[in-house]
Amino acid sequence: MPAPDRVQAVDPQRPADDAALLRAHVAGDRDAFAELVRRHRDRLWAVALRTLGDREEAADAVQEALISAYRSAHRFRGDSAVTTWLHRIVVNACLDRVRRRSARPTVPLADTEPLPVPAVDSDTALDVRAALARLPADQRAALVLVDVQGYSVAEAATILEIAEGTVKSRCSRGRARLAALLGYLRNPVPGPDVPSQTATTGEEGRR
Amino acid sequence: MSPINDTDLDRLADYAAGLLDPQEERRVDELVRTDPAWRQAHQEIADAQPRIDAALAGLGPVAMPQDVADRLDAAFARETGPADPGTAKVIDISRRRRWTRLAAGTTAAAAAVAAIFAGVVALSGGGLQNNAAPSSGQGVAAPRPNLPSQNALALGPATVLHTGTDYTRRSIGGTADGDKTATSVPGGAPNAQTNPDLSAPEDLGRLNDPVALRGCLAAIVAVHGGTPSVVDYARFEGRPALVVILVGTGARRVVVVGPQCGVAGPAEIYTATQ
Secondary structure, X not given: OOOOOOOOOOOOOOOOOHHHHHHHHHOOOOOHHHHHHHHHHHHHHHHHHHHHOOHHHHHHHHHHXXXXXXXXXXXXXXXXXXXXXXXXHHHHXXXXXXXXXXXXXXXOOOOOOOOOOOOOOXXXXXXXXXXXXXXXXXXXXXXXXXXXXXXXXXXXHHHHOOOHHHHHHHHHHHHXXXXXXXXXXXXXXOOOOOOHHHHHHHHOOOO | OOOOOHHHHHHHHHHHOOOOOHHHHHHHHHHHHHOXXXXXXXXXXXXXXXXXXXXXXXXXXXXXXXXXXXHHHHHHHHHHOOOOHHHOOOOOOOHHHHHHHHHOOHHHHHHHHHOOOXXXXXXXOOEEEEOOOOOOOOOOOOOOOOOOOOOOOOOOOEEEEOOOOEEOHHHHOOEEEEEOOOOOOOOOOOOOOOOOOOOHHHHOHHHHOHHHHHHHHHHHHHHHOOEEEEXXXXXXXXXXXXXXXXXXXXXXXXXXXXXXXXXXXXXXXXXXXX
């Protein structure tokens, strides 16, 4: 099987690679993009679902993202793998939704409110999905890519368009917060005057 | 004893991951060595790592649900639109002749055009079968032009579409038999674009009834012969219209009829052979 993104044209006798499918789509092949998405949709879906934590929102985000990709495919320059590009668009659509959601005053958001750290009592610990949903969105996206979906830090950095050090920091901070939310830490208490958003600003420039 | 708040937890997490700059690392190192709360939190974070790994791994893989996949495919189909990008939303019926030749049959032609529409209903002799996907009417289902029919009527199977496309004489092409709308199109020049604000099914309300539709198609066939292969709830030069493609008489015929089709004849607006 050829390595992804190397075949130059669609050969009807063998499966085309991702880049060939994308080129075929740009060239007017009416089925190529759907085929490309069919190959990767489960992973894209998993990223969206875990990042947003809501099935309908994930469905909308994936559709919005992939239609955007469909329309802008001609602008894909091949700087990264096609799957990376697709993941980037999906993740960005998810994060955009989180930000839009945060603008709604009636919806409490993990990434705009101080993170409540649970008490020692394990009965208060959250289900891992619920805990994940309580993380700041940037940390959640990094954790989902690296620790749930198994992408390397380098791949996640390319998808998220941030430095690898930033990915590592978001993952380590996300894991620590998860540990607290899941009741694995006994000592921490919330700092009432320290929103979690503030706490994450320091890692943006990491390399 | 210093409580470990969110900010401290982040510092500790970065410390544990070796991500702090040397100066900050020394500060946290000092806290971990001298402050019991920091020491305990540091230890607990380290101890929790296998459990965190297990918890995240426990999420397991998820496959895209079929209804979400169907919605996606439908969205792509809508994006794909007609084959000629220069006529983005206008369906060139004459183009279908080539598909028909290639496919050597009307069913393949119907399948080729059906992918661009938001809903497909296969009309069999036994009645209407709605193949549209369930989500918000956005689904595209593969046409099933050869549905088995226990009670096949002369109308035969047809693919029924709801495109809302505003067809024109030019987009339909072919050789017109007559021009019954020459003086009746309001507003002068025909509109050659789809008008998304005008919903064909509502405009053609009575023809949404399968019985009325069947009566309409029978009226068309009574005049022109042949068999309906494609029925599109659409518009013609700005007016609500049902566009029907007949096959089986040698030439493909396009018949455009109005909402009153079947009441007293086909209420034909325009027809042409291709």
